[in-house]
Amino acid sequence: MATGKRITSVGGWKDQWIFVLNEETGWGKQRYTLPTPLTASRREWIDARWKEGYRITALGGDDDPAADDDGWLFVMSDGTGLTE
8 A cells, every 4th residue: 555545445346446545544454455345354344443442434345246156345444533
């Protein structure tokens, strides 16, 4: 990730994804997932980051009618000031 920039928006379809990065968000570190189905292990990953103080700050999903499962990409940031 570029120094001083944070992911603030995500969009995607199939294997094409775009990220919007902004400076001066005030957010700290970011963690993100690769676009894969929302499985139990993915939910556990999100829950673990939540307990560490990270909050979901960007989310993207694809809806490819030719695929059996949809991909979801989550970006979680700490230091956001967000709570619930």
